Structure formats: structure tokens, C-alpha cells
Amino acid sequence: KQEVTQIPAALSVPEGENLVLNCSFTDSAIYNLQWFRQDPGKGLTSLLLIQSSQREQTSGRLNASLDKSSGRSTLYIAASQPGDSATYLCAPFASGAGSYQLTFGKGTKLSVIP
Amino acid sequence: NAGVTQTPKFRVLKTGQSMTLLCAQDMNHEYMYWYRQDPGMGLRLIHYSVGEGTTAKGEVPDGYNVSRLKKQNFLLGLESAAPSQTSVYFCASSVLTGTGSEQYFGPGTRLTVT
DSSP states (O other), X not given: OOOEEEEOSEEEEETTOOEEEEEEESOOOEEEEEEEEEOTTSOEEEEEEEETTOSEEEETTXXXXXXXXXXXXXXXXXXXXXXXXXXXXXXXXXXXXTOOOBOOOOOEEEEEEO | OOOEXXXXXXXXXXXXXXXXXXXXXXXXXXXXXXXXXXXXXXXXXXXXXXXXTOOEEOSSOTTOEEEOSSTTEEEEEEXXXXXXXXXXXXXXXXXXXXXEEOOEEOOOEEEEEO
């Protein structure tokens, strides 16, 4: 069974700082991995999808890396802003026989202080 | 293009009552999913469907039933609601390609069972 761990559980940084969120997963047989953002009381917004054959994916100030063999992904946020405050979730998509599902970590709650 | 929509947005039930949550997507996606999100537990998969007329159990299926009579709709039913089913329910849809799957989420339904 896939297990996903996100470290740290919470993070508070001053505005403008660069930061890294970590995600580890136990089963490396994945198609891809998605990073999501969730604002309080809201749904999930997909930030980046990184294919299993890719090492990195970038969107604006966000950069996600994937090391499938070691079961790790990181989300790098450059020049953080107060509007980046949210919970960030990572979710690998399983490719094992009969499996068609994302498994979610519990998230990292980010607070960016003005 | 509305994406993924969920009805209703909020609902309060009494123990033993039944209800159906509706999820609709207009992206012609084959795959649809129902998750629940609880504090400290993260998002957990309840049931999913890989196409019209098909359903499969996820991680926490007990107490729920689902139906996928039309490709664009995925219904989640609670036959006899229990306080343990108080949660936020999210629907998602995706299409599976040779390189993986990107899931799109609805805004959620907040359910309270008293």
C-alpha cells in the first residue's frame, strides 16, 4: 500500500524567502505525481504534474522535482508571497495492476508572513 | 466549461437519514473519484469509476454506495448516515493517458451528521 509523508507539517517564513516542501512515498511504481494547493475551506487546485520519466517541472515561481527511484519529490517556491499561504499536498498516481488512484500526504501548511 | 461541480455544497443530516451527493464533469473524462477529507487524516479515496457503468472500492468504502449511469455523472450515496461520516467530500475526474493522469477536483460538499 502506498504511503505518502510530507515534511514539515507546518512552515512559517517571512515574505520573499525561498522555501522547499518535501514529499516521500513508499511505492516507486507510479505514473506521475501531482502537487496541489488547498486554501482554507476550499477545494484542491492542481499546481504541477510531473511525469515519472521527468526530473523537474516548472510553473512560474514553482519548481517540482521527482526522484522516483528514491521515492522523493520536492516543491520549491521562489520569492514567497503572503498569497502563497495555503496547505500544499503531494499525491503520487499509482500504476500497479488494478490501481488507478492518487494517494495523498497530509500536507504542509505554509504561512508567509508579510 | 464548468469543470467539476458538486451538489449540494452544504448539508446537515440526522443519524439514519439518507442522501445522495452528485458530481458532474464536462471534460469527457473516463475516470471519476470520491474522496473524503478529515482533519489529521488527509484525503482518502472512497470509491472510484474507470468508465460509465463501472465502480470500484477505494480505501474507505464502508457505508457508501456509488453509481455511474452516465459518463459525466458520479453519485455518492449514504443509505443510513452516521456521525462518523461527518466530513468534507470531494469529487475528482481525470483521463488516463500513456504517461499518467491529472486529476481535477470539485469544490467539495461539507456534510454534518448529528
